[in-house]
Amino acid sequence: MRANRTALVLGAGVIGLSCAYFLRRAGWEVTVIDRGEPGHGCSWGTAGLLCPAHSQPLPGPGVLAKALRWMLREDSPFHIRFRLDPTLPGWLLGFARACTLARSRESFEAIRSVSSLSLQLFEEVRGRGDADFYFERRGGYWAFVTEAGVAHAREEAEDLRRNGFPVDFLGGDAAREREPALSAAVRAAIFLHGDAHGSSLGFAESLAATLKRHGVRVETGVRALRLLREGTRIRGAEVRSGDGAREERGADETVLALGAHSPLRARTAGVRLPIQPAKGYSATVRTFEGVPSIPVTVAERKVIITPLQNVVRFAGTLELAGYDPSLNKRRYRAVIAGGQAGLAARIPLEDEVAWAGIRPLTPSSVPLIGRPPGRDGLLVAAGHGMLGFTQSLGTGRLIQQLADGDEPSVDMAPFAP
Ligand SMILES: Cc1cc2nc3c(=O)[nH]c(=O)nc-3n(C[C@H](O)[C@H](O)[C@H](O)COP(=O)(O)OP(=O)(O)OC[C@H]3O[C@@H](n4cnc5c(N)ncnc54)[C@H](O)[C@@H]3O)c2cc1C
Structure with a gap:
C-alpha cells in the first residue's frame, strides 16, 4: 500500500468507478464525483455484453460506402445529423483514415487486449466479493437473417477462430435446435463460447457500494466545471455541488472519466x-415466454437482445447527433424491429422502458487511456464507444498501473490520448 496519495476521479460511470476501484486497492485516497448517481449516464441501459470477441472497430474496409448508404435511411443502424460542430469534420476525417484493413486490425487488437484483460478481472473482482451483480458467462449468439449474412457469417467464424476465440458455426436449423427462441428468419448463427453478459447498472451500483465501504468518497450531484492547471500540471478540478457552491478540489492525480462529456472538460486544460x-437506444421489457437463454446479436440489424434476469433488453443504433439526448421514435422502433427479426415470440411492448444513452466514440473506436502529452497529474480514461462495460475493469487496472508507474498489463501505445 502506498499511502497519502490522492486521486480525484471525475465521473461515476463504469469507467470512472473501475479506475477508482483499482486506485483504492493500490492504496490511493480516492474521491469520485458525478453530477448524477453512479451508473446513471451511458452505463445505465446497455445491452450488458461483456464480449472481447466483439472487438471489431466501427471503421473498416468498405464501411464508408455502407455508412453513406445507411445515411439515406431514417431507420438504419447508423446516422449522422450534420450540424455546426467544428470538431465533427476532423473526427470524420480520422474515421475515414481508420477504415484501412491495417488500421482496423490494429484497432481490433488494441480493443481486444483491454477487453480480454477486463473479462479476467470481472472473474477476479466477483470472486473477491467486490462486485455482486447479475453476471453470466454462458456464451452468446450472432444471428444472421439474410443470404449475404450467411456467407459473411462463415468468414466471420473463421476469422474469430484465427483470432483465438472458440466459436461454432451453425446453420439455421441447428441454431434453432440449440436456441429455440430464434426465429424462422435466422439462416445461420455463430455461437461464441467465451462471451459473458450482465447488468452494467448493477455492476456500477455494486462497485460504488464497495468503494464506499473501503473509504472512497463517492459524491453525487457534484458537477466538474474545469480542470485546474498550473503550467503543465493539473492539480485537480473546480466543481459545483448541488447547493450551487463552487470549490476547488486538489489531487495528485485527476482521472477524467466523464464518458461522452470528457472532451468538454479536457478543453478547459487545453x-x-x-x-x-x-x-444509442435500448428498450427494456419484462421477461416473456420465448426469451433467448443468452444474448443474441441480430448481426445485419446491429441489434442485441439480452436476457437480464427478470427483464429483456433490446439495444442498438448509433447516431452522431451531438449531445441531444432526445429519442428519435423511428430509429428507436427500428431497434425493436431488428430484435423482433431474430425472435420467434412476439415482444410484449405494453410497459417497455425506452432509453437513450450517449456513448463516447473515438474515430478508431479505440479508447483513450493514458496521460495527454505535456499534462502531468492528469489521466484520461474515455472514449470506449460501444464497449465501455466490457473494457471497464481492464481500463481501471491500466489507469492504476499508469498512476503508480507500474508496467501496464498491455501495450499502451494504441491508447495514447
Ligand atoms: C444502447 C447502448 C448499448 C450498449 N451496450 C453495451 C454492451 O452491451 N457492452 C458494452 O461493453 N458497452 C455497451 N455500451 C457502451 C457503454 O454504455 C459505454 O461505453 C460506457 O457506458 C461508457 O462508460 P463511461 O463511464 O465512460 O461513461 P458514462 O457511463 O456516461 O459515465 C460518465 C459519467 O460522467 C458524468 N458526468 C458527465 N459530465 C459531468 C460533469 N461535468 N460533472 C460531473 N459528472 C459528469 C455522467 O453523469 C456519467 O455518470 C452500450 C451503449 C449504448 C448507448
Whole structure:
C-alpha cells in the first residue's frame, strides 16, 4: 500500500468507478464525483455484453460506402445529423483514415487486449466479493437473417477462430435446435463460447457500494466545471455541488472519466480529445415466454437482445447527433424491429422502458487511456464507444498501473490520448 496519495476521479460511470476501484486497492485516497448517481449516464441501459470477441472497430474496409448508404435511411443502424460542430469534420476525417484493413486490425487488437484483460478481472473482482451483480458467462449468439449474412457469417467464424476465440458455426436449423427462441428468419448463427453478459447498472451500483465501504468518497450531484492547471500540471478540478457552491478540489492525480462529456472538460486544460457523442437506444421489457437463454446479436440489424434476469433488453443504433439526448421514435422502433427479426415470440411492448444513452466514440473506436502529452497529474480514461462495460475493469487496472508507474498489463501505445 502506498499511502497519502490522492486521486480525484471525475465521473461515476463504469469507467470512472473501475479506475477508482483499482486506485483504492493500490492504496490511493480516492474521491469520485458525478453530477448524477453512479451508473446513471451511458452505463445505465446497455445491452450488458461483456464480449472481447466483439472487438471489431466501427471503421473498416468498405464501411464508408455502407455508412453513406445507411445515411439515406431514417431507420438504419447508423446516422449522422450534420450540424455546426467544428470538431465533427476532423473526427470524420480520422474515421475515414481508420477504415484501412491495417488500421482496423490494429484497432481490433488494441480493443481486444483491454477487453480480454477486463473479462479476467470481472472473474477476479466477483470472486473477491467486490462486485455482486447479475453476471453470466454462458456464451452468446450472432444471428444472421439474410443470404449475404450467411456467407459473411462463415468468414466471420473463421476469422474469430484465427483470432483465438472458440466459436461454432451453425446453420439455421441447428441454431434453432440449440436456441429455440430464434426465429424462422435466422439462416445461420455463430455461437461464441467465451462471451459473458450482465447488468452494467448493477455492476456500477455494486462497485460504488464497495468503494464506499473501503473509504472512497463517492459524491453525487457534484458537477466538474474545469480542470485546474498550473503550467503543465493539473492539480485537480473546480466543481459545483448541488447547493450551487463552487470549490476547488486538489489531487495528485485527476482521472477524467466523464464518458461522452470528457472532451468538454479536457478543453478547459487545453487538451483536445477526439471523442464524438454517439447516441444509442435500448428498450427494456419484462421477461416473456420465448426469451433467448443468452444474448443474441441480430448481426445485419446491429441489434442485441439480452436476457437480464427478470427483464429483456433490446439495444442498438448509433447516431452522431451531438449531445441531444432526445429519442428519435423511428430509429428507436427500428431497434425493436431488428430484435423482433431474430425472435420467434412476439415482444410484449405494453410497459417497455425506452432509453437513450450517449456513448463516447473515438474515430478508431479505440479508447483513450493514458496521460495527454505535456499534462502531468492528469489521466484520461474515455472514449470506449460501444464497449465501455466490457473494457471497464481492464481500463481501471491500466489507469492504476499508469498512476503508480507500474508496467501496464498491455501495450499502451494504441491508447495514447
Ligand atoms: C444502447 C447502448 C448499448 C450498449 N451496450 C453495451 C454492451 O452491451 N457492452 C458494452 O461493453 N458497452 C455497451 N455500451 C457502451 C457503454 O454504455 C459505454 O461505453 C460506457 O457506458 C461508457 O462508460 P463511461 O463511464 O465512460 O461513461 P458514462 O457511463 O456516461 O459515465 C460518465 C459519467 O460522467 C458524468 N458526468 C458527465 N459530465 C459531468 C460533469 N461535468 N460533472 C460531473 N459528472 C459528469 C455522467 O453523469 C456519467 O455518470 C452500450 C451503449 C449504448 C448507448
